[in-house]
Amino acid sequence: MSMKAVVFRGPYDVGVETRPRPTIRDPTDAIIRVRLAGICGSELHMYRGVQKTAAGHIMGHEFIGVIEEIGSDVSRFAVGDEVVSLFSPVCLKCWYCKQGLTNRCIEGVAFGTQKLDGGQAEFVRVPFADGTLHLVPPELDESLLIMMCDIFPTGYYGASRAVEGLLTQHQSPLTSLRDSRPVKVSLKGQNGYTNGTNGLTNGQTNHITNGDAPFDPLGSSVVVCLGCGPVGICAITTALSKDIKTVLAVDSVEDRLAEAAQVGAIPLNLSRHNILEEVMSRTQGRGADAVIEVVGNPAALKSAFELLRPCGILSSVGFHQDELPFTGLECYLKNITMNFGRVPVGTVFTDALECLKQNQGALKNYVTHELSLDEAATGFDLFEKRVARKVVLRV
Amino acid sequence: MSMKAVVFRGPYDVGVETRPRPTIRDPTDAIIRVRLAGICGSELHMYRGVQKTAAGHIMGHEFIGVIEEIGSDVSRFAVGDEVVSLFSPVCLKCWYCKQGLTNRCIEGVAFGTQKLDGGQAEFVRVPFADGTLHLVPPELDESLLIMMCDIFPTGYYGASRAVEGLLTQHQSPLTSLRDSRPVKVSLKGQNGYTNGTNGLTNGQTNHITNGDAPFDPLGSSVVVCLGCGPVGICAITTALSKDIKTVLAVDSVEDRLAEAAQVGAIPLNLSRHNILEEVMSRTQGRGADAVIEVVGNPAALKSAFELLRPCGILSSVGFHQDELPFTGLECYLKNITMNFGRVPVGTVFTDALECLKQNQGALKNYVTHELSLDEAATGFDLFEKRVARKVVLRV
Numbered sequence: 001m002s003m004k005a006v007v008f009r010g011p012y013d014v015g016v017e018t019r020p021r022p023t024i025r026d027p028t029d030a031i032i033r034v035r036l037a038g039i040c041g042s043e044l045h046m047y048r049g050v051q052k053t054a055a056g057h058i059m060g061h062e063f064i065g066v067i068e069e070i071g072s073d074v075s076r077f078a079v080g081d082e083v084v085s086l087f088s089p090v091c092l093k094c095w096y097c098k099q100g101l102t103n104r105c106i107e108g109v110a111f112g113t114q115k116l117d118g119g120q121a122e123f124v125r126v127p128f129a130d131g132t133l134h135l136v137p138p139e140l141d142e143s144l145l146i147m148m149c150d151i152f153p154t155g156y157y158g159a160s161r162a163v164e165g166l167l168t169q170h171q172s173p174l175t176s177l178r179d180s181r182p183v184k185v186s187l188k189g190q191n192g193y194t195n196g197t198n199g200l201t202n203g204q205t206n207h208i209t210n211g212d213a214p215f216d217p218l219g220s221s222v223v224v225c226l227g228c229g230p231v232g233i234c235a236i237t238t239a240l241s242k243d244i245k246t247v248l249a250v251d252s253v254e255d256r257l258a259e260a261a262q263v264g265a266i267p268l269n270l271s272r273h274n275i276l277e278e279v280m281s282r283t284q285g286r287g288a289d290a291v292i293e294v295v296g297n298p299a300a301l302k303s304a305f306e307l308l309r310p311c312g313i314l315s316s317v318g319f320h321q322d323e324l325p326f327t328g329l330e331c332y333l334k335n336i337t338m339n340f341g342r343v344p345v346g347t348v349f350t351d352a353l354e355c356l357k358q359n360q361g362a363l364k365n366y367v368t369h370e371l372s373l374d375e376a377a378t379g380f381d382l383f384e385k386r387v388a389r390k391v392v393l394r395v
Numbered sequence: 396m397s398m399k400a401v402v403f404r405g406p407y408d409v410g411v412e413t414r415p416r417p418t419i420r421d422p423t424d425a426i427i428r429v430r431l432a433g434i435c436g437s438e439l440h441m442y443r444g445v446q447k448t449a450a451g452h453i454m455g456h457e458f459i460g461v462i463e464e465i466g467s468d469v470s471r472f473a474v475g476d477e478v479v480s481l482f483s484p485v486c487l488k489c490w491y492c493k494q495g496l497t498n499r500c501i502e503g504v505a506f507g508t509q510k511l512d513g514g515q516a517e518f519v520r521v522p523f524a525d526g527t528l529h530l531v532p533p534e535l536d537e538s539l540l541i542m543m544c545d546i547f548p549t550g551y552y553g554a555s556r557a558v559e560g561l562l563t564q565h566q567s568p569l570t571s572l573r574d575s576r577p578v579k580v581s582l583k584g585q586n587g588y589t590n591g592t593n594g595l596t597n598g599q600t601n602h603i604t605n606g607d608a609p610f611d612p613l614g615s616s617v618v619v620c621l622g623c624g625p626v627g628i629c630a631i632t633t634a635l636s637k638d639i640k641t642v643l644a645v646d647s648v649e650d651r652l653a654e655a656a657q658v659g660a661i662p663l664n665l666s667r668h669n670i671l672e673e674v675m676s677r678t679q680g681r682g683a684d685a686v687i688e689v690v691g692n693p694a695a696l697k698s699a700f701e702l703l704r705p706c707g708i709l710s711s712v713g714f715h716q717d718e719l720p721f722t723g724l725e726c727y728l729k730n731i732t733m734n735f736g737r738v739p740v741g742t743v744f745t746d747a748l749e750c751l752k753q754n755q756g757a758l759k760n761y762v763t764h765e766l767s768l769d770e771a772a773t774g775f776d777l778f779e780k781r782v783a784r785k786v787v788l789r790v
Binding site: 095096099100101103104164168169170284286298301310311316318319320321322323324326327328329331332333334335336337338339340341342 | 490491494495496498499559563564565679681693696705706711713714715716717718719721722723724726727728729730731732733734735736737
């Protein structure tokens, strides 16, 4: 039996072709009849020819559908279940999956590549279905649910690592001055600071205070999000949901900045603002407490580094292919903490879904273009030119 | 009045000279009559001419002594107090000090540099005495206490950041598969894994299990320490104290490896072992869970990167002056977490001191050479040639 599928033919060339319908290959497989497929920003690396690859595979790693057929070892799902897929299979059995590090699952290959045909098609084969699929939650519109395949968990992860880094920094015995009495540094000659040899209790984390309200490490932090494409908007939404009050959103596309403002960030246009000055003016000249970098090029990474205060957190989920644009000396002098890489989407799925549900009102106009599968080439073109914010294909 | 002091005259040239005795300059100063001063590995960067600097200053950022004189704003100490100094002043008043990030205190300049004369002298001026000095604890021998100025807190910090990174990774909702019931992945078709839409409780962190004992993220981790000089030994001691059971200690100097084995690590000689193979054979081919890098050159940093498993933690306290020897693509693909920079010694002092006290037995032969101040040149020479493990100068 045959089906329609969006095939990668080469840079700037995708089109609908007739392909054989996939069948069960391994007993852990499921075959999905696709209902909705997204076009993701990370596909643009391939589409633009920046990420070199052979041609001929079916595109797409964002899809929702109905289970058409399951292998004999699939235990969590039945034929007819409505499901949403992760962008990459999760085997649940390898060492990494057992640690929750599903981003490095040894079976992990992205859908929509030479190694695994994707979901911009009428049908798709899903390996390790028990780990890779989730039941469609009833409370969420499909056009938002498609974000759960990749971009919302990715943004969620970028923001969460920034928040986690700030909390660790402020809660850790490594970086809090701890004392049985708060230190009153403003009272000259009478400060309550006792030295390291007496009065100290392990595990207490009283910061130095001036007798003011308790220090609020997240609420007082300034976080920058570099890049306000789909993943950036998800990261901003997450950061604000996790008690960061000030998120500066940086991009050069006005429509994206408008969306960033809509979800609660302060928009800064690269072509109109001096970003470094804006950040410094809001942090008494120190720099941002954390930067979430979702762009994936050296200029963004360099900017992230420069915008950070000493001891700041750089959370990078952008896909980088070049040298790092800062030196070991700069890292040492900045006392920087950096995280890189892709989201463990299998692990964060549930928390990210909860966050998306809570913010669905602000994101309800997020998908700007719903096209038919036959219009995929138009969809890629609109998205590549940044005319569309998010494109989904109705199958 | 004059005094004797060890003066930096240029690369490989230090010597005792007569200098004016320091006096109170600011009301937060104290003048210390030095009793014991250490020669620290980080001084060798300057001694060897690698770290370029003008000449003429007094060396030394490790010292213990008695308060001879205090400024009018010093409130925690009195003349006659026996004190140990941090390697760099801590003002307690700036934003960074208030956050516990004393490593980036805006007044922080290292003793023993062009900016601030050091403690290898009969007397030394200590700025911001209230934050920079600690009372000498009675339970510790002076030859071990000298380690508290810099090297023990530095090693403690390197190890603690690695441990903290591993704990965060395993306790975080970001990286643990959470479920109301443990998942029995070994029972095909009967696993208890429920999907993301039901049965999940926020904050629970049950890892997938096979019905075995609870997962022990620290006890089962393999941590590598690159460099077994003074700081490396302190890092190894800390890691083992913090429930890491397997520390692989890498160096090329047999005496250092013997000391690493003495404190409980598995010694690996760079010139006799294939380090990558040794690490891989102990981790089922994955790589180390965390690497503590204390060497401070690109080869060590490159090795640290290569030895790490995906999602591993690189905790670097080495002083780096070169390009980073790995690319953005490598960072992305490894999903790496990295920390760089110097210890917030003012903040970790108390916890590090507790750890040192608990391990003083294993470290009791740590200082191999106690010389007089007049013999400082010999001390630098022995230390630079790695004949001495640790040299202190009795004043």
